[in-house]
Amino acid sequence: MLNTVEVTKNIHYVGVNDRETHLFENLWPLDKGVSYNAYLINDDKVAIIDTVKNTKMDAFMDKVEGIIGDKSVDYLIINHMEPDHSGAIKAVRERYPKVMLVGNKKTFEFLENFYGKMDNYYIIDDGDTLDLGEHQLKFYLTPMVHWPETMMTYEVNNKVLFSADAFGGFGTLDGGIFDDEVNLEFYTDEIRRYYSNIVGKYGAMVQKALKKLTEAAIDIKIIAPTHGPVWRTNPSCIIDYYDRWSKAQTQEGVVIVYGSMYGNTQKMADFIARKLSEKGIKNIRIYDASKTHVSYIISDIWRFKGVVLGSCAYNTGLFPSMEAVIHKIENSQLKNRYLGIFGTASWSGGGVSTLNQFADRIKWEKIGESVEAKSSPKAAEFEMCEKIADELAEKLIAEREVL
Numbered sequence: 001m002l003n004t005v006e007v008t009k010n011i012h013y014v015g016v017n018d019r020e021t022h023l024f025e026n027l028w029p030l031d032k033g034v035s036y037n038a039y040l041i042n043d044d045k046v047a048i049i050d051t052v053k054n055t056k057m058d059a060f061m062d063k064v065e066g067i068i069g070d071k072s073v074d075y076l077i078i079n080h081m082e083p084d085h086s087g088a089i090k091a092v093r094e095r096y097p098k099v100m101l102v103g104n105k106k107t108f109e110f111l112e113n114f115y116g117k118m119d120n121y122y123i124i125d126d127g128d129t130l131d132l133g134e135h136q137l138k139f140y141l142t143p144m145v146h147w148p149e150t151m152m153t154y155e156v157n158n159k160v161l162f163s164a165d166a167f168g169g170f171g172t173l174d175g176g177i178f179d180d181e182v183n184l185e186f187y188t189d190e191i192r193r194y195y196s197n198i199v200g201k202y203g204a205m206v207q208k209a210l211k212k213l214t215e216a217a218i219d220i221k222i223i224a225p226t227h228g229p230v231w232r233t234n235p236s237c238i239i240d241y242y243d244r245w246s247k248a249q250t251q252e253g254v255v256i257v258y259g260s261m262y263g264n265t266q267k268m269a270d271f272i273a274r275k276l277s278e279k280g281i282k283n284i285r286i287y288d289a290s291k292t293h294v295s296y297i298i299s300d301i302w303r304f305k306g307v308v309l310g311s312c313a314y315n316t317g318l319f320p321s322m323e324a325v326i327h328k329i330e331n332s333q334l335k336n337r338y339l340g341i342f343g344t345a346s347w348s349g350g351g352v353s354t355l356n357q358f359a360d361r362i363k364w365e366k367i368g369e370s371v372e373a374k375s376s377p378k379a380a381e382f383e384m385c386e387k388i389a390d391e392l393a394e395k396l397i398a399e400r401e402v403l
């Protein structure tokens with residue numbers, strides 16, 4: 001008996017879990033795995049919406065066949081061409097040679113570049129519709145959320161939005177498929193980690209997509225993304241998160257990230273954290289950049305308004321594991337944060353000066369003076385660290401009072 005779950009009448013979940021892959025995009029740790037969600041609409045015309053990674057193609061095809069038996073597939077809707085969703089397109093075509101591939105102009109450019117020329121294309125434009133019988137599909141182009149060809153498909157009668165990677169997250173679906181069946185605290189963390197690392201750079205385009213959906217005035221009862229839970233009970237919850245994250249709205253809290261070999265820089269991180277706590281800040285996360293993967297760090301930086309970065313000097317520059325952190329922040333074009341800087345050096349420095357250059361480029365509001373201790377922090381440097389903590393706590397608390 002295959003795990004095919006009905007999302008709503010005659011719309012089936014035919015996605016699969018991946019617990020084998022260590023790194024998503026060969027970059028982002030998949031400690032809790034990932035699901036590749038695909039959907040099947042079994043109507044007069046049969047449509048599949050997105051496929052799965054090629055390593056999971058057999059499990060996916062078995063699910064499709066388990067539902068439709070001898071029937072054929074009429075349409076394959078391609079919302080997103082990234083290979084974790086397009087990996088079984090060829091298999092679908094081989095099994096169902098008459099299937100019509102449905103996508104926009106860009107979809108087919110990508111399709112041919114990845115998999116070679118195919119035929120039976122149905123090129124749709126923004127707002128076009130497709131009739132399956134009892135189900136009507138309407139297409140919305142949502143470019144750069146997070147690839148150029150990305151689109152969303154809305155099923156009009158059951159009000160289901162097949163949203164591609166938008167609203168998706170890491171984490172396999174371990175039994176529970178729907179938002180009301182799972183522990184949302186776990187998935188929200190993994191959705192934010194997915195958002196901040198994969199989609200976040202394109203916040204302006206997320207805002208455009210949300211605006212398009214709002215202007216279309218579509219009633220969304222179910223959000224069916226290509227990763228993570230299907231939102232059937234509270235879809236507005238994930239829409240709100242996306243709205244907040246893409247507008248760089250934050251919660252009160254501070255992320256302190258440091259690079260340290262022998263513990264001197266770390267001492268300053270702990271000291272700043274203690275002072276923040278004494279001032280009443282409750283959400284404080286300290287990360288050793290060499291120990292925690294940057295994807296988790298950026299996810300918390302996405303959440304909290306205060307960021308304090310520390311580094312010892314290393315071969316005239318920044319400590320290497322901190323390089324990954326500032327690179328990821330800059331690449332994400334993350335805005336609207338407070339920034340404090342600290343570190344240590346025994347010779348002529350390199351760590352704090354590199355962080356200061358980063359501060360000039362990123363243009364976040366700088367908190368206090370950067371502090372650099374000679375080899376180990378002493379009273380004078382601790383005092384400067386305290387000033388950073390005080391000023392930062394004050395700013396965060398003042399904003400709390402405004403709310």
Ligand SMILES: Cc1cc2nc3c(=O)[nH]c(=O)nc-3n(C[C@H](O)[C@H](O)[C@H](O)COP(=O)(O)O)c2cc1C
Nearest residue numbers: 261262263264265312313315316345346347348349
């Ligand atoms: C491999 C290595 C390279 C270093 N490079 C520099 C450097 O370029 N400039 C400098 O001022 N200190 C340099 N130092 C000294 C450390 O930055 C300094 O001792 C610092 O206090 C160590 O901080 P930590 O205890 O947080 O690791 C280097 C130390 C090591 C081990």
